[in-house]
Amino acid sequence: RGKRAFIAGVADDNGYGWAIAKSLAAAGAEILVGTWVPALNIFESSLRRGKFDESRKLPDGSLMEITKVYPLDAVYDTLEDVPEDVKANKRYAGSSKWTVQEAAESVKQDFGTIDILVHSLANGPEVTKPLLETSRKGYLAAISASSYSYVSLLKHFIPIMNPGGASISLTYIASERIIPGYGGGMSSAKAALESDTRVLAFEAGRRHKIRVNTISAGPLGSRAAKAIGFIDKMIDYSYANAPLQKELSADEVGNTAAFLVSPLASAITGAVVYVDNGLNAMGVGV
């Protein structure tokens, strides 16, 4: 039987989540995605209208099939956690069962189990503000959407994950080195995500034989990255300074993800794996 993957954080064909979906599909996995509620309509209609057909192409010429798109807002664990104003919001009221717990229940009802869980989402409302100017609310929102969202996803999906399954997330080197411009507590959120990767690897490994890793990816001009505002500078910097002087393609991250969740990586867990043309290894810009 082929493996089944749930990929949280796909809302267009530009980001890492989409590329990971393609690499997993090319390796024979069945693809389910979780799409942020406010982005759901446009994503589904674009998919239906064939807007992504060119980028759905797999190496063998076939088109990636997304078996089902689930609405998801990973800052809410259960329906009781959703504030009234969000419930009443037109976009949110238009769909249902999008808290993490409900999404896991829906997947269970539809398919029973999954083998692979991917977390490819982040959000920091004050990302453009330096840490010293970040509010408590903004900082906690960044942690909630970008770090705890992963704890919550794993917690709720583990019961439907087959033993031997694997999970990955996406992180950024701003967690461990100073990257001015990656503000709003996003650097803190990535540090938490990486630390949690180790603890979750222990807990999920011991209890459920599930592996947990994170990919520290180089800069990509995704929708989320463009919102930060410095992505072109980061891409140029990487090109100029990394050991490998080439543009990083999202597929390279997708392929690493496919490796990490496959039996080829059966002894790798709790790891931060760099997919950044080697930039992390540099000590100075050259």
Ligand code: NAI
């Ligand atoms: P993206 O825009 O393709 O993906 C981010 C996704 O998160 C979007 O689809 C958005 O709708 C979703 N999202 C935001 N808040 C959400 C919520 N509360 N619930 C559910 N979904 C939510 O952008 P990208 O850059 O591919 O991001 C994917 C991951 O890669 C993120 O964790 C990001 O931090 C990480 N990353 C990105 C880098 C880059 O240069 N683009 C570099 C290193 C890591």
